[in-house]
Amino acid sequence: MRVRNALTATAQGFALMFITLVGSITLFVFSVLSLVFIVLGLGLITTPYVTAAVRGHANWRRRTAARWAGITIPEPYRPFPELPRRGLAGVVERTTLILKDPASWRDLLWLFTDMIAGFVLALFAFMFIPYGLYGSVLAAGVWEPIVNSGGSEWYAFVPVTSQYTANLAALVGLGLIVLGVFASPAFRQGHFYVCRGLLAPTPQMVLTARVERLTTTRHDAVDSSAAELRRIERDLHDGAQARLVAMGMSLGTIEALIEKDPQRAKKMLSMARANSAEALAELRDLVRGIHPPVLAERGLGDAVRALALRMALPVEVDVELPGRFEEPVESAAYFAISEVLTNAAKHSGARRVWLDVHYADGALRMAVTDNGKGGADTAGGTGLTGIERRLGAFDGLLAISSPAGGPTMVTMEIPCQPFPARADRP
Known part of the structure; x- marks a missing residue:
C-alpha cells in the first residue's frame, strides 16, 4: 500500500x-x-x-x-x-x-x-x-x-x-x-x-462572510415574521372573526325573538352553536399553524410522526433523536419538513415518501425522499426558497438532488445542541 x-x-x-x-x-x-x-x-x-x-x-x-x-x-x-x-x-x-x-x-x-x-x-x-x-x-x-x-x-x-x-x-x-x-x-x-x-479564506474573510450571512438571514427572518403576522391577521379576519361577528348578531336577534317566536329562536341558537364550533376549529387550526400542540408537548419526533399520518401520501418515518431541542429549532425543523412533504404531495407525482430525522456531529439532519418525477429546484417557486430562508436564520443548509425522472431527495441541516428530555419540561 x-x-x-x-x-x-x-x-x-x-x-x-x-x-x-x-x-x-x-x-x-x-x-x-x-x-x-x-x-x-x-x-x-x-x-x-x-x-x-x-x-x-x-x-x-x-x-x-x-x-x-x-x-x-x-x-x-x-x-x-x-x-x-x-x-x-x-x-x-x-x-x-x-x-x-x-x-x-x-x-x-x-x-x-x-x-x-x-x-x-x-x-x-x-x-x-x-x-x-x-x-x-x-x-x-x-x-x-x-x-x-x-x-x-x-x-x-x-x-x-x-x-x-x-x-x-x-x-x-x-x-x-x-x-x-x-x-x-x-x-x-x-x-x-x-x-x-x-x-483558503483568512480568518478575516471568514468573519466578513459570517457577518454578511447573518445580515442576510436576519433580514430574511424579519421578512418571514412579518409575512407570518400578515397571514395570521388575514386568517383571523376572514375566518374566526367573521364567524364570531355573525354569531354575535345572531344572538342579538335571538334575544329579540326568544319570547315572540321561541321556535325560530331555538333554530337560530342551533346555528349559532354550529358557528361557534366552526370558529373554535378554525382557531385551533390557526394555533396549530403557529406552533402545533404536539410539537410543544411531545417534541419533534412525535410531531413529525403525527404530521406523516395526516399526509395524503404514505410516508415512512425513521426518527432517532437524543432528546429535545430549543423550541425555535424544533419549530423551524417541523415547518421545513411540513413544507417539503406538502411539495412532494402537490408537485412530485410520487407514490411514496421516506422521511429520515436524526442528530449527528452537532447538527439536526432531515432528509425527505420521494419516488416522483424529479425536477425540483429552489428557483421553481415551490416553497423551497422559503425553507432555505427559514433554515438560514439558524445557519442551516438546504441541499436538493432531483434529476429529471426522479427520485428527489431534499436534505436539511440545522446546527444545534440537544438537551435531555425532562419531566418538568413540556
Missing part, C-alpha cells in the same frame, strides 16, 4: 509540475498584463475574463487537493450581486467588485508562489523514484557508451567511470527509491498545504 501510494504521488507530482509551469505562469502573466492595461482602459474588459480563468484554475486545484491529498480548501470569493447597469458602466462596476475582493489578490499571490514553491515541491514529489530507477539503468551498461565517447556521467555524487562505480550508483538509486516511497507522498502533501495557505 505504501509503495502504491508513492507511485501515485510520483505520477501526480509530474502532473502538478506540468500544470504549475503551464497554468500558473500563463495566468500570472495575463493577470499582471490585465492589471497594467487597466490604466489604458483595456483592462476593464479583460480583467473579468482573466479573473474568471484564474478562479477556475484555483478551484480546480482545490478539487484536486481534496481528491489527491484529502485536503479541503474552501472558496473565499465574495458573491457577485446582480448588476442592474449594462454596457461600459456595468463592466466598470464588475471590475471594481473584482478588485475590491481580497481573494482576487490572494489568487495572484498564489500564482506567483505556485510558480516557485509549488513547482519545487511537485518536482521533489516526482523525482525520487524515476531518478532512482535511472541509477539501475546505469548499472545495466548505459554508462559505457557515454564514457567511451569521451563524455562523463555523474549520478548524484558518484562519478560513473567503471562497472564498479555504476554498481555504486545503482545502490544510491535504490536508496533514493526507498526514500521516495516515504518522501514523495510528503512532498505532494506539502504542495497542497502551500496551496491551502493562500487559497
